[in-house]
Amino acid sequence: MEKPRRIWVTTLLFSITFVAMVTLVPWYGFTHGFELREWIVAGLILMFNGTAITAGYHRLWSHKAYQAHWSLRLWFALWGAMATQNSIMNWTSGHRRHHAFVDDYDKDPYSARRGFWFSHIGWMLRDYDPKAGDFSNIKDLQRDPIVVWQQKYYVPLVLLMNVGVPALIGFLMGDVVAMLLLGGVLRLVLSHHFTFFINSLAHIWGKRPYTDKNTARDNGFLALVTWGEGYHNYHHIFQYDYRNGIRWWQFDPTKWLIYGCSKVGLTDSLKRVSDYRIEKARIDMQYKYASQKLTCQIALQKLEEQYELVSNTWHDWNKLRQQWVEHKAEELKHNWESSELHKQYEEMKSSMQEQQKRWQLARAGLLT
Numbered sequence: 001m002e003k004p005r006r007i008w009v010t011t012l013l014f015s016i017t018f019v020a021m022v023t024l025v026p027w028y029g030f031t032h033g034f035e036l037r038e039w040i041v042a043g044l045i046l047m048f049n050g051t052a053i054t055a056g057y058h059r060l061w062s063h064k065a066y067q068a069h070w071s072l073r074l075w076f077a078l079w080g081a082m083a084t085q086n087s088i089m090n091w092t093s094g095h096r097r098h099h100a101f102v103d104d105y106d107k108d109p110y111s112a113r114r115g116f117w118f119s120h121i122g123w124m125l126r127d128y129d130p131k132a133g134d135f136s137n138i139k140d141l142q143r144d145p146i147v148v149w150q151q152k153y154y155v156p157l158v159l160l161m162n163v164g165v166p167a168l169i170g171f172l173m174g175d176v177v178a179m180l181l182l183g184g185v186l187r188l189v190l191s192h193h194f195t196f197f198i199n200s201l202a203h204i205w206g207k208r209p210y211t212d213k214n215t216a217r218d219n220g221f222l223a224l225v226t227w228g229e230g231y232h233n234y235h236h237i238f239q240y241d242y243r244n245g246i247r248w249w250q251f252d253p254t255k256w257l258i259y260g261c262s263k264v265g266l267t268d269s270l271k272r273v274s275d276y277r278i279e280k281a282r283i284d285m286q287y288k289y290a291s292q293k294l295t296c297q298i299a300l301q302k303l304e305e306q307y308e309l310v311s312n313t314w315h316d317w318n319k320l321r322q323q324w325v326e327h328k329a330e331e332l333k334h335n336w337e338s339s340e341l342h343k344q345y346e347e348m349k350s351s352m353q354e355q356q357k358r359w360q361l362a363r364a365g366l367l368t
């Protein structure tokens, strides 16, 4: 079968910038040298580009995980154009199809089933996607004037941001070429591939603690270079959550940015999936993995028993917590410490800890 038409703009863009990165950047570094402050500025631009994609293109526009003030949306539209990953409209339309048809060979525009190269970059090099440019799944975004504006002026914005901004900063700092190479070329190639890893590596390498219905993986290492998007297994099951790394110790600067902005009124309506639903998904997967591993009948029976218990306890715990939240609002009126609810709460907390231990033993086939 004949291959689809090559897209020369992307093919040349990716190859020329890559070749320039491995030749011109080291050459200039050895012959003229780069200053620390130039590295820092390039790093900052990389961060603005990356988070415009993760917080803006991805969590805001593709998934509507929160709402943002127009000034923040404008910021994301500008630095997002600089990231040169297509306009907000094209990006989000493709991404919504990626979620709706994840892993489908034809309908997922960057299906991981078609291999590392295709899902990383190959999908952009030829005209593979028959639905490209079909914006019927982003009607909501067509009402956002900033999105419409970025679509209209995308190419001039890309050029202005990629050439104009580094050149201006370089002029102010005294070395235009150095900034064009570090803040232009090197930053663009890194920014590209860090994002592309989410479509390729985050669907290949890592764990699946929440669902095995698709290829998406949780990978803490990838989170480090993707501004928190490495927790991709969680993201694919709960895509409307503004968080990807839900634990406090998980590296998700995009989540911190969105949350931080909510404190100064730049973002609001942050969506979170309830702890109960998250924990239920995790327990279900733990049960599935353990039952595939265990062979002894008694161990399997124990696992089944503990699964019932632990699921029910989580359900009750969730109910109690809801009551507790409501109760806390009236805390001043009532004496919380001596209340019946508080006693129940404390009892349940300690029985949950016991139960967690039994659940772990049952999963390892050690409960007799």
Ligand SMILES: [Zn+2]
Binding pocket: 098, 198, 199, 203, 216, 232, 236
């Ligand atoms: Zn994905």
Ligand SMILES: [Zn+2]
Binding pocket: 058, 062, 063, 095, 099, 235, 239
């Ligand atoms: Zn997504």
